[in-house]
Amino acid sequence: MVLTYLILTGSLEAIAIVLAISPGNFSIGFPARPVGNSDIKSGVLSSPSAPNPAPDSASTGLAEGIYLYGQSSKPDEIKTEYFVFEMRQSKVIGAFYLPRSAFYCFYGTSDRTQLNLTVVDSYDGSRSPYSVNLEQYYQISSISENDRRILGICQEAHKQQVWEN
Incomplete structure (x- = not known):
């Protein structure tokens, strides 16, 4: 739990070093490729220890709407990564967060x-x-007011780059 310590102490340089040497669930560059465990930024993103079952909607693509995914099937668990996003015409705006x-x-x-x-x-x-x-x-069906608040902040900040092009 070195990363947790780094987050709490606020050592951004140390976090960057840890993140740079960690293989990840998130790959830099495109096209996308599946990868293993990782953390990015200040620990907001980290992969689950084992892959979770795929949500049914993921196998056919996502319809337009708001989605919440997490490392756990239960929302708002401390030290658990989540991301909320809105899908429109295969374009997304959202946020990664830890409660x-x-x-x-x-x-x-x-x-x-x-x-x-x-x-x-x-x-x-x-x-x-x-x-x-x-x-x-895991796809989570219950989207909280806080999820919507966070999503709204990101939508407002990036709507011109994504939906108004």
Whole structure:
């Protein structure tokens, strides 16, 4: 749990080093490819220890709407990674977060079970390409007001880049 310690102490340089040497569920660059365990940014993103069953909708692609995925099938568990996003015409805007912690906005496209994203660092605004395999997460049907609040912040920040092009 070195990463948890780094998050709590706020050592961004140390976090960056740990993240740089960790293989990940998120791959830099496109096209997307499935990969193993990882953490990005300040620990907001980390992969489950074993792949979860694929949600039914992921095998056929996602319809337009708002989605919540997580490492757990239960929402709002501490130290558990979640991401909420809205899908429109195979384009997405959303956020990765840990409950009661920071969140990172993202935007990009969907390709059936894969999200090809640009993640925006909440602190310095830098952007990094990442890919997420939806089959490695649980789809959660209950979307909270806090999920919608976080999503709304990211939608407002990135709607011109994604939906108004």
